[in-house]
Amino acid sequence: MARQDGLYSALLARGITRRDFLKFSAAMSAALALPASYAPRVAAAVAAAPRIPVIWLEGQDCAGNTEAFLRASHPTVAELVLDTLSVDYHETIMAAAGAQAEAAMRGTMSTYPNGYIAVVEGSVPVADGGVYCTIGGKAFSDTVIEVCRGALVTIAVGSCAFDGGLPGAAGGPTGAIGAGHAVPGAKVINLPGCPMNVQNLTATIVHFLTFKAWPATDAMGRPLFAYGQLIHDQCERRAHFERGEYVTAWGDEAARSGWCLYQMGCKGPETYANCPTARFNDGTSWPVKSGHGCVGCTMPNFWDQMSPFYRRLPTVGPFATDTTADQVGLGLVGGVTALTAVHAVGSYVRKRRSDADARAELAAVSAPVAPPMADSSARSDSSTEGRTDR
Numbered sequence: 001m002a003r004q005d006g007l008y009s010a011l012l013a014r015g016i017t018r019r020d021f022l023k024f025s026a027a028m029s030a031a032l033a034l035p036a037s038y039a040p041r042v043a044a045a046v047a048a049a050p051r052i053p054v055i056w057l058e059g060q061d062c063a064g065n066t067e068a069f070l071r072a073s074h075p076t077v078a079e080l081v082l083d084t085l086s087v088d089y090h091e092t093i094m095a096a097a098g099a100q101a102e103a104a105m106r107g108t109m110s111t112y113p114n115g116y117i118a119v120v121e122g123s124v125p126v127a128d129g130g131v132y133c134t135i136g137g138k139a140f141s142d143t144v145i146e147v148c149r150g151a152l153v154t155i156a157v158g159s160c161a162f163d164g165g166l167p168g169a170a171g172g173p174t175g176a177i178g179a180g181h182a183v184p185g186a187k188v189i190n191l192p193g194c195p196m197n198v199q200n201l202t203a204t205i206v207h208f209l210t211f212k213a214w215p216a217t218d219a220m221g222r223p224l225f226a227y228g229q230l231i232h233d234q235c236e237r238r239a240h241f242e243r244g245e246y247v248t249a250w251g252d253e254a255a256r257s258g259w260c261l262y263q264m265g266c267k268g269p270e271t272y273a274n275c276p277t278a279r280f281n282d283g284t285s286w287p288v289k290s291g292h293g294c295v296g297c298t299m300p301n302f303w304d305q306m307s308p309f310y311r312r313l314p315t316v317g318p319f320a321t322d323t324t325a326d327q328v329g330l331g332l333v334g335g336v337t338a339l340t341a342v343h344a345v346g347s348y349v350r351k352r353r354s355d356a357d358a359r360a361e362l363a364a365v366s367a368p369v370a371p372p373m374a375d376s377s378a379r380s381d382s383s384t385e386g387r388t389d390r
Helices: 007-013 018-031 036-048 064-070 098-111 140-149 159-163 198-211 238-242 325-329 335-365 382-388
Strands: 053-058 086-090 117-121 153-157 188-191
Touching: 007 036, 018 036, 018 198, 036 198, 053 098, 053 140, 064 198, 086 098, 098 140, 117 140, 117 159, 153 159, 153 198, 159 188, 188 198
Parallel strands: 053 086, 053 117, 117 153, 153 188
Antiparallel strands: none
């Protein structure tokens, strides 16, 4: 039964229909890679759930993840879950300021110890005592430690909160790090991306509301439902890769025909994310579909490791670390046909491993008491290691 002060009641008060709510529950089941039969269970759990307090902190950032949060439209994200959570503190969108804002944050922390969600956006600068980012005269790094240590969970949204992002790139003077490194020992779920996809944030929270457990993660704390597959294996341009059909110059006939962007520096073959399936702007599009190669923004140190974005070939599969897309275009490794064949073998092996992981997770889902996906951050299977080893 739905709580009168719960999430479902708040949704009804906002004019959300039962039909829309059930459509949302089905969409969340799909986002979490659960069978369609789990939609009623998701609906029942969300309907009975309380409104969880949220403290949203912003450090060194461009506010891109807040922008994504605010632009989540359609009755699938903000209107159904995020906007009806009790967002008690968010500097960008809250009406209060100064001492009143500080009081709101303190009030949530004292009223709901270990019962609120901390969302961290932006990197955490720690150089020179954290002087490069202060709020109310207090180092942001100190605020993050205090808030996150008392939270039910910390969700790091965006690449900067994941591992420092752009502020943490080589040459940066601020000592920027991610939330997980700033608060060792805290429960942190990472949703990297520039920006993160709000659907993944929603699905992460819905998973907890449904199963009273956070989704399974890889060794870097990224949920497997969102970061468990290569972009390359989900890409709508993949068939062109297999046929050796590549864009070789921006605006050429191949580009206009939607051919593969691999030789233009696309990092999809070594980037794990669900961008091709979740997409952005109400599921309308994503960078590769719109004609721009993936820059690998969900991967560690992507500003340094993935650049230059329009030249360097991903260090994956049959290629040496110093091989460039230009060399591949000239026929290295026996030409495009042989190259594609070797890549296809590697993709097949990865898919078999991914399928095995999926079967294991689905088996866990079927358990009568345990949540469907137990935390697997400590897993050391070869497929996870292969994803993170550079």
